[in-house]
Each structure stands twice: as structure tokens, then as C-alpha cells.
Amino acid sequence: MSLLELQAVDTYYGPIHILQGLTLTIEPGELVCLLGGNASGKSTTLKTVLGIVSPRNGTVTFDGEDVTRRPTSYRIRKGLAIVPENRRLFAPMTVLENLQMGAYLHGGGSQEDFDRVYELFPLLHERRSQLAGTLSGGEQQMVAMGRALMSKPKLLLMDEPSMGLAPILVERSFEIIQQVHESGVAMLVVEQNANVSLSIADRGYVLSTGRLVLEGRADDLRENEDLRKAYLGR
Amino acid sequence: MSTDPTDPSAPRVGVDEWVASHEQRRAYRAGVAGMVERRLERVPSPAFYLAFGIAAAVVPALTSNGYVIDVGLNTLLYMLLALGLNITVGYAGLLDLGYVAFYGFAAYGYAMLASPKFGLHWDTLAVIPLAVLATVILGFLVALPSRRLVGDYLAIVTLFFGELFATVYQNGEHMSFFGHFGAHDVTGGPNGIPNIDQFNVFGARIGALNYTAYYYVALIFFMVLLFAMYLVDRSRTGRAWKSLREDPLAAELMGMPVNRLKLIAFASGAGIAGLAGTIFAAANTAVFASEFDFTSGLLIIVYAMLILGGAGSLGGVILGALVVNVSLEVLRTPGHATWIFYVLIAATLVAKLRPWHALAIVLAGTAAFGFIVHAIVSSAWPRGVHGQAPVGGILGSGLSHWVILPSSPMTIGNVAFIFLVLAVLALTLLKGWWQKLAMIPTLYLAAFVWENRLAVEPSITRLILVGVILIVLMNARPQGLLGTSRVEIV
Numbered sequence: 018m019s020l021l022e023l024q025a026v027d028t029y030y031g032p033i034h035i036l037q038g039l040t041l042t043i044e045p046g047e048l049v050c051l052l053g054g055n056a057s058g059k060s061t062t063l064k065t066v067l068g069i070v071s072p073r074n075g076t077v078t079f080d081g082e083d084v085t086r087r088p089t090s091y092r093i094r095k096g097l098a099i100v101p102e103n104r105r106l107f108a109p110m111t112v113l114e115n116l117q118m119g120a121y122l123h124g125g126g127s128q129e130d131f132d133r134v135y136e137l138f139p140l141l142h143e144r145r146s147q148l149a150g151t152l153s154g155g156e157q158q159m160v161a162m163g164r165a166l167m168s169k170p171k172l173l174l175m176d177e178p179s180m181g182l183a184p185i186l187v188e189r190s191f192e193i194i195q196q197v198h199e200s201g202v203a204m205l206v207v208e209q210n211a212n213v214s215l216s217i218a219d220r221g222y223v224l225s226t227g228r229l230v231l232e233g234r235a236d237d238l239r240e241n242e243d244l245r246k247a248y249l250g251r
Numbered sequence: 252m253s254t255d256p257t258d259p260s261a262p263r264v265g266v267d268e269w270v271a272s273h274e275q276r277r278a279y280r281a282g283v284a285g286m287v288e289r290r291l292e293r294v295p296s297p298a299f300y301l302a303f304g305i306a307a308a309v310v311p312a313l314t315s316n317g318y319v320i321d322v323g324l325n326t327l328l329y330m331l332l333a334l335g336l337n338i339t340v341g342y343a344g345l346l347d348l349g350y351v352a353f354y355g356f357a358a359y360g361y362a363m364l365a366s367p368k369f370g371l372h373w374d375t376l377a378v379i380p381l382a383v384l385a386t387v388i389l390g391f392l393v394a395l396p397s398r399r400l401v402g403d404y405l406a407i408v409t410l411f412f413g414e415l416f417a418t419v420y421q422n423g424e425h426m427s428f429f430g431h432f433g434a435h436d437v438t439g440g441p442n443g444i445p446n447i448d449q450f451n452v453f454g455a456r457i458g459a460l461n462y463t464a465y466y467y468v469a470l471i472f473f474m475v476l477l478f479a480m481y482l483v484d485r486s487r488t489g490r491a492w493k494s495l496r497e498d499p500l501a502a503e504l505m506g507m508p509v510n511r512l513k514l515i516a517f518a519s520g521a522g523i524a525g526l527a528g529t530i531f532a533a534a535n536t537a538v539f540a541s542e543f544d545f546t547s548g549l550l551i552i553v554y555a556m557l558i559l560g561g562a563g564s565l566g567g568v569i570l571g572a573l574v575v576n577v578s579l580e581v582l583r584t585p586g587h588a589t590w591i592f593y594v595l596i597a598a599t600l601v602a603k604l605r606p607w608h609a610l611a612i613v614l615a616g617t618a619a620f621g622f623i624v625h626a627i628v629s630s631a632w633p634r635g636v637h638g639q640a641p642v643g644g645i646l647g648s649g650l651s652h653w654v655i656l657p658s659s660p661m662t663i664g665n666v667a668f669i670f671l672v673l674a675v676l677a678l679t680l681l682k683g684w685w686q687k688l689a690m691i692p693t694l695y696l697a698a699f700v701w702e703n704r705l706a707v708e709p710s711i712t713r714l715i716l717v718g719v720i721l722i723v724l725m726n727a728r729p730q731g732l733l734g735t736s737r738v739e740i741v
Contacts, residue, residue, distance in 0.1 A: 067504065093506030105501035107494045118494050122506045125487050
């Protein structure tokens with residue numbers, strides 16, 4: 018049984034048809050990347066998965082249950098979490114408070130949750146009483162990931178994790194993604210940076226103007242001529 | 252510059268630890284001031300609240316002056332209002348411009364249940380919970396259709412609600428249901444509801460106009476709610492409100508029930524305003540709708556308190572209400588206001604004008620300029636110096652030889668006021684010595700406008716002065732005296 022399944026999803030923003038018959042699955046423990054250029058519908062896909070926007074046609078199934086008409090908070094309680102684009106930390110709150118907010122639906126987080134996150138990111142324990150807005154970009158990325166992991170997600174969504182980071186931090190960021198993945202969390206990584214994301218992913222999907230144009234194993238996609246021309250630039 | 256590679260504290264390429272250690276690098280003031288600053292930082296904030304409570308509790312014991320108690324009661328009611336607004340605006344970031352309507356709604360609610368108006372004289376222990384509950388429900392109802400609105404849109408909708416409330420209560424003496432069921436006098440219309448009962452609990456009642464008793468009632472309610480808010484501030488809901496204010500989308504992505512949190516913030520703010528309203532109604536023994544509409548200035552004053560103290564800060568609520576209300580009271584007397592006016596200008600000049608000789612030239616220049624103008628006017632147009640200085644004493648008699656005081660200052664004062672505003676604007680465009688030279692006639696013009704127009708109308712002037720103080724303070728400290736984040740209008 019798939020962990021997440023989008024079945025022929027059509028999503029609209031008012032009269033504008035964004036996602037056109039999108040079908041996508043993620044198996045438990047898998048790392049899947051979703052590639053595509055600007056305005057290809059990547060972020061809308063995430064919003065549809067989370068329930069920020071609801072599709073006009075099609076179904077969203079998560080962990081064996083049809084959640085198409087369920088609100089965001091229900092889906093998050095059921096095991097979804099997101100590291101949003103640009104991280105969106107609560108800047109004037111401390112690192113600890115940011116982590117607590119990640120476990121809002123679980124009463125602010127148990128000691129185990131904190132231990133698990135601190136083990137993954139020892140730096141966050143060190144900086145727990147520091148205001149999140151005063152951290153550097155790479156450190157903020159860790160807080161954002163830690164915050165998302167506080168709710169013990171089965172599937173972690175990542176929206177453009179490489180955005181606004183120095184090249185060396187992008188690499189470090191993807192190492193962390195791999196590390197989190199190895200701890201057993203399934204992940205859907207949305208990226209423009211096809212090269213790095215395909216190197217760590219199991220499978221990949223490629224979107225273009227709201228439609229799926231390619232899908233397959235990450236290794237196969239890396240060899241695909243069209244994709245190389247369009248995104249890898251060689 | 253070269254650094255020693257063996258020194259572990261030296262900056263290294265690719266290691267950006269300095270952001271993390273910013274707390275350790277924080278500069279404190281030197282000497283005694285720095286020591287006091289560090290000591291004060293370690294005192295937990297409830298200790299300050301308790302100190303305020305004790306200080307406020309002994310005030311009535313120290314004075315038998317009814318005026319002081321009256322002002323104190325007013326200040327406490329403002330503090331309660333600001334405490335409630337602090338939830339809606341300070342924590343949840345919802346710009347509620349209809350807030351005063353909740354205060355008025357509960358005041359009228361108390362008046363209707365405990366006055367000869369409908370012949371009801373209920374026990375206070377029943378009326379207060381009922382009025383507060385009704386206000387909370389009203390808060391819910393107002394928030395329900397507006398909960399998807401943010402920023403300026405919410406502000407407009409709530410402002411409309413506030414005006415709607417005032418208009419309905421102002422004209423509520425012939426109420427009917429779409430033309431049916433006759434015309435009933437529900438709110439007393441512009442005459443309001445008079446002869447409201449004092450607080451009475453099981454037959455024991457507070458004597459008429461016993462402001463000291465109401466002072467303590469308001470103080471006890473305020474202290475209890477203050478400590479409750481301190482706990483809420485550090486609770487899961489308090490943090491959720493603040494994260495909602497910082498980033499509503501991120502809050503939703505964390506699974507927070509954003510709409511429910513907004514409703515709770517709105518309704519609990521309304522409830523605290525309602526509590527203040529019942530005390531207000533009983534203490535004043537009469538309510539009028541015009542006390543709660545926009546032109547009463549109440550809304551602006553409460554917002555000024557919250558913003559001055561620092562939105563989202565409980566200490567700021569106390570400090571903001573104290574500073575704003577006490578300044579408004581002090582400025583009520585023209586004599587005090589005149590002293591404050593000149594001392595404020597002189598203090599600003601001394602603090603900001605550098606170098607020292609420029610300061611000396613501007614001050615001496617202004618004095619000389621005044622005497623010259625006075626001499627010329629008194630010989631060319633004697634009626635121009637025959638007016639009365641609005642204040643007596645040394646200051647008044649000194650000023651009457653310096654400022655021109657026409658015998659009919661109305662029109663010329665108004666024109667001068669407009670020129671003063673233009674001159675101040677022009678000052679900001681000038682640079683260097685030209686600016687300092689231009690200050691001399693501008694300062695004289697300010698004194699002229701003050702003596703002839705502003706000092707004689709203290710009720711308007713005090714609002715202008717408080718406004719100016721607010722503008723200056725907000726430029727220096729945008730987050731307020733004790734605040735950490737600003738109220739965003741958009």
C-alpha cells in the first residue's frame with residue numbers, strides 16, 4: 018500500500034487550471050523528488066497534498082485513508098509535515114519555541130521528540146534559547162527541519178531546501194536530508210536543482226506546466242536526454 | 252590584518268560561529284548603570300508586576316485627594332482595556348478597531364440590568380459574569396465573519412462594527428423590529444442610561460461615588476488578569492498566537508487551528524474590555540453612547556498606550572497606560588502644559604543639537620530674535636502686544652516681554668499654526684548651518700503659536716502634544732518602550 022497517492026488530481030486557483038490530472042505515489046520510506054522549472058506546479062502539488070488548496074477533481078490518499086476533504090491540521094496529525102519554502106521560521110521566538118510549535122498538535126512535544134531532534138542536530142540543543150531570526154541560513158534550515166520532525170511525520174515534504182543557501186550549504190543540506198531519510202522517514206523533495214536531488218533520490222517525477230512529463234528511477238532520469246537538456250544544462 | 256592561526260578564538264575561513272555567540276558579545280553599559288542593567292535583567296517579570304500591584308495598592312492610603320483616586324481609577328480601567336487589546340493586537344496581531352464597542356456594550360449591559368431603566372436591580376455577582384459572557388459571545392459573532400480577513404481589511408470591518416454599535420445605541424430610544432412591535436426605548440438614545448446602581452453583593456453595596464472602592468475592585472481584577480496573562484503568554488496557546496502573528500501560513504503548516512485561535516483571541520480580548528465596561532458603568536453611575544464612538548478618542552488612546560508600551564508586552568501595558576493617561580491629565584492644566592512644552596523643546600535641543608556652540612547660538616539667537624521682534628511690534632503696532640499670557644508666574648511675565656501677544660489672537664494664531672507646520676517640514680529639508688539658522692524663527696513661531704492658540708485650548712492641545720510625543724518616541728523605538736515586535740498595519 019502506498020503511503021501517499023494522488024489520483025488524477027485537478028487543482029484550480031480560481032478559474033485557472035494549475036494541476037492537470039496529476040497522478041503520483043510515494044511508498045513508505047521512499048525518497049522521491051519532484052522536479053520542474055518555475056511555474057510548473059511544484060508548490061501547488063505540495064499545497065494540494067497538505068490541503069492548503071483542495072483539488073476540484075481526483076483524490077488524495079494518505080496512509081490508507083482518503084483525505085481529499087480533510088483540513089490541514091487533520092493531515093498533519095496523521096503524519097504529514099513540511100519544511101516550507103524559505104524556511105518560514107518564527108523569527109522573534111527561540112529555537113526551542115520553534116520546535117515546540119512544530120509539535121503543536123502533540124501538546125508541544127515530549128522529551129523523546131526533543132531528544133530525537135537534538136540527536137540529529139546537536140547544534141539545535143546548543144542554540145535552543147537563541148532567537149531563530151539571529152541564526153545563519155544553514156542553521157535556520159536545521160531548525161526548520163527539526164521543527165518539521167517534532168511531529169514524528171511518516172512523510173516529510175521539503176519545498177526547495179536549497180533556496181538561498183551557499184553551494185557548500187546546499188551540499189550539507191542534502192546530506193542532512195539523506196540522514197533523515199535513513200532514519201526511516203519517507204520524503205518528497207521539491208527542487209529546481211535536479212542534479213543534487215536526483216543523486217540522493219530513489220525515484221523522481223518531472224512536472225511541466227501542471228502536467229507530469231517524466232517519471233522513473235532517479236538513475237534512469239539522470240541518463241534521460243530531454244531532462245539533461247532542460248535542467249542539467251549539459 | 253593577519254590573525255594568528257593557532258589562536259582558537261580567531262576568525263577562520265568558512266566558520267561562521269559569531270552569529271551563535273552574539274549573546275556573549277552583547278555590549279553592556281560601563282560602571283554602575285551596566286551593573287544595574289544586568290541585575291534588573293535577572294529579575295523575573297512577575298516580581299515587577301507584584302511591585303506595581305503593591306505600589307498601586309498603597310496610593311489611596313497616601314492621599315485623600317479625590318482627584319488623584321479618580322485619575323488612578325481611570326488609569327486602571329485603561330490598563331484593563333490595554334490588557335485585553337494586547338491579546339487581540341499584541342499577541343494574535345489582529346488589528347481590531349471596533350474594540351471600544353465591547354467596552355460600551357458591557358457598560359450598557361450592566362446599566363440595563365442594574366438601574367431604574369427597566370426596574371431591574373440584579374446582584375453584581377450575577378450581572379458581571381453575564382455582561383462579560385455576553386461580550387465574549389458578541390466578540391465571537393464579530394470575529395466569525397471577519398476571521399478570514401487580515402490587516403487593513405479586518406481593521407475596516409471592525410471599525411465599521413464599532414461605529415454601528417455607537418450609532419445604534421445613540422438612536423436606540425425608539426427601537427422596533429422592522430416597524431413592528433411598537434417603538435421601545437431600549438438604550439435611552441442620546442440621554443444614555445442614568446442612575447446606575449453601585450456594585451452590590453448580597454445586599455452589601457459600595458457607597459455612591461466611592462471611587463476608592465472601585466479603584467481597589469479594578470486593581471484586583473487587573474492584577475488577577477495580569478498574572479493569568481503571564482501564564483497564557485508562556486502557554487502553548489500564547490506561543491501559537493505569537494507564531495500566528497509572525498507568520499500565519501507557517502502556523503497553518505504546523506497544523507495550528509488558525510481560525511479557532513483567531514476567534515479565541517478576539518473573544519477573550521472583548522471579554523476583558525467587557526469587564527472594564529461594567530466597572531466603568533457602576534463607578535460613573537451613567538453611560539452615554541457618545542463616550543464609546545470614534546470621536547471620543549478612546550480607541551486611539553488605548554491603541555496609543557499599547558503601541559507606546561510595546562505590543563505583546565505585559566509590562567508595556569502597565570507602562571503605556573501610566574505614561575499616556577498621566578501625561579493627558581497633567582496637560583489638562585495650561586500652566587503645567589506650558590512648562591512641559593518649553594522644557595521638552597529645550598531638552599530635545601540640548602540632547603540632539605551638536606556641536607555645543609551651535610546649541611548656544613540657536614538658544615541665544617532665539618532669545619534675541621524674540622526681543623527684537625517684540626520691540627519692533629510694540630512700537631509699530633501696539634495692539635499686537637496687549638494680549639494676556641495664558642499662564643501667570645515668572646514664566647508668564649517673562650514670556651509677555653518676549654512673545655507677541657495680540658489682543659485678538661484667534662485668526663493670526665490659526666494662520667501661524669499652518670506656517671509652523673510648514674516651517675517644521677522645511678527644517679527637515681535643510682542641511683548644516685542653514686538648518687540651524689532656520690531653527691531660530693521656527694522656535695519663535697512655535698512659542699507664538701503655543702501662547703496664542705494652543706495653551707488656551709488645553710483639551711485639544713493635550714492630544715496634539717501626546718501625539719507629538721508618540722511620533723518622536725516611535726521614531727526612536729519603533730517596537731515601543733518594552734516591546735519586541737511592532738504592530739504591522741498591513
